[in-house]
Amino acid sequence: MALRGNLRDFSITQLLNLINLARKTGTLVIEGASEVAQITFREGKLAYAQIGSEENDLAAILQRSRKITPNQARVIRERTRKMSDKEVGLLLINAGYLTQKDILESLQSYCVDVVRRLFTWVEGSFNFNPDQLTPDGKIPVRIDLENLIIEGSRQLREWEQLQEEIPSLDMALKFTERPGTNIRNLNLSLEEWRVVRYVNPKNTIRQIAHATKMNDLEIRRVVYALLQAGLVEIVRPGGVPVGGMVRPFQTTNKQEQVSLLNRLINKIRSI
Amino acid sequence: MQTVKIVVTGPFNAGKTEFIQSVSEIDVVSTERKITSAAEKVKESTTVALDFGRITVDDDLVLYLFGTPGQKRFDFMWEILSEGMLGFVVMVDSTRPETFREARTILETFRAYAPTPYVVAANKQDCKDAWDIEDMRLALRLDPKVKLLSCVAKDKENVKKVLLELLYSILEEMGEGNS
Structure with a gap:
């Protein structure tokens, strides 16, 4: 059934909490004031994140986490134009440039960063689509939501406690x-x-x-x-x-x- | 003659009047007015003071059902209506998540007025946009022990089920009080 609404009435933290507790699988599409974010979950864990038109191919993410230089990112993109992130990742590991751990850490860090940015969104609408999974070719991660929820709810906690009292x-x-x-x-x-x-x-x-x-x-x-x-x-x-x-x-x-x-x-x- | 009272509360347009109408033996005495606020114009009229329904049990006992006005500006009525109630039903429109936070606030306010048993009725569950009951429980931050019941307020059997569950909760609490 429908899981859609407005961020003014239902905060990002509350949504993450619901997805975590209900162990939901699917993609949460959030239309903010100026951008659209798509966050994919698998069994209540963060699997993939994309925000607006921001470059989120593997090379861009590795560059962002300083695993590779901008020049290396450019070369990788030129040489792997028609390859998916999964294929690029395997290529880099097999060639000995990076380890699997390097790649996963970079992806995890990027996804967490996207979700953190969403905590500041207070205007916009959301819609959870259970049929939409991680896009083909992208490398899914598996991140527990608990810490993110704690972080996001810290600012809400005081308000809620006072309302209870x-x-x-x-x-x-x-x-x-x-x-x-x-x-x-x-x-x-x-x-x-x-x-x-x-x-x-x-x-x-x-x-x-x-x-x-x-x-x-x-x-x-x-x-x-x-x-x-x-x-x-x-x-x-x-x-x-x-x-x-x-x-x-x-x-x-x-x-x-x-x-x-x-x-x-x-x-x-x-x- | 003994009279007892159950209060039906919830946000604007949650279905409180309809709920009482489904089981009341008299035409519900509604104090409704045409809606003037554009933001609230999802229906033509709304309850401004209270709805009043009645179920006569026997010669000696009558149950009154009071519906509270849903709009915030009439919340001064809530405390008066809550006095001496057996328990209360919080109606929530399952298709309007924007009202969940308000429903939670209303619930907490009534609990502050009178710590009587209550149930939460997830109304309009027959609509295609209705949220899942368990999603609503999480969204409303309801303890697993709180009865959250699927409901269609225009269906008499559904309304009976909600009222019965509330009465069972009251009985249980009295039993706990005895032990």
């Missing part, structure tokens, strides 16, 4: 009655002071962000720091602590609650 900006803040920190020793940054001024159960975090002209990430960062310092706690707007909810059942008797649920289940089955 503070999932809703529609909650309010109040000062804790017994702060866990010795207030005398607490040093607040300028941003933290600006937020502290507005800490009041009547103000939602979103309203504080608006008043202090902070974006979602900045306000979450500051609120998280204040929470960690034990200076504030999250409450529902108006001051009701989180957790003081209206009960879903009128009865508090567990057996009656189970009986009620079973009646609901039987009814829905019979609709």
Whole structure:
């Protein structure tokens, strides 16, 4: 089924993670603002990469990794015009110019570099084509995606952690009655002071962000720091602590609650 | 007379109203308005306050289904609707990956309001552009324990299955609470 969408909604890191976990085989075509990249995977591992019209024949890649000089690259191209990368690679190994390890390292380094460049792409569309494999004649590599995902997700991680800690900006803040920190020793940054001024159960975090002209990430960062310092706690707007909810059942008797649920289940089955 | 409540939430145009309509014994009371925002004009009207459906179990018990408005600017309604709910269903449009992140945010917000059981319904699975269920699980960053159910909201049997799975989860959690 379709695996296509927009980079604004689905980052490169998330795509790599999905391909890695699902062990997908195929080619991810990403149309960026000015270039198109094609990244091929085999069973969730990076196999081949191409970006825009950039030269990615074996000679160009070996030159890029400084295994050969520009002059040597030119000579190789002239003498192997109708040969595929696989044939050129075998020729260089058999002639004793390079080892298999040299060639594979260069190819791996190039593919990783292409994917790294994609981490900066935030605009564009993607489409995963499971039928498209490494182009004929090209030498596929086999690179685990984990390290690349870690690298790409490092910048996303802080944002995600903060979202988990503070999932809703529609909650309010109040000062804790017994702060866990010795207030005398607490040093607040300028941003933290600006937020502290507005800490009041009547103000939602979103309203504080608006008043202090902070974006979602900045306000979450500051609120998280204040929470960690034990200076504030999250409450529902108006001051009701989180957790003081209206009960879903009128009865508090567990057996009656189970009986009620079973009646609901039987009814829905019979609709 | 006892009343219990299940909330159906999710991003704009995920199929919440249709979901409730499929099983409600009354015509769903919708507070819909014509859409004014060009960006959201994929359908003619949308829910602005809530959808309301009802299933009468017997003389003594009624289940209410509340559908939340999907557009962000009406999210002040979510907290009110979440009060006292048995559990909630997060509807996700399987054909619109651009809404997955929002679905995740809505899920987290409802969990913050009330840590009740929930299930995620991958709607529009009958469409050719629908994402695979397991791809959606990864994209939505759902724990393997979270029930992610294939769904077609206009199909009553599908909707029943989703509601039953939610009720089973509530029963299970009550069992865990007992032990």
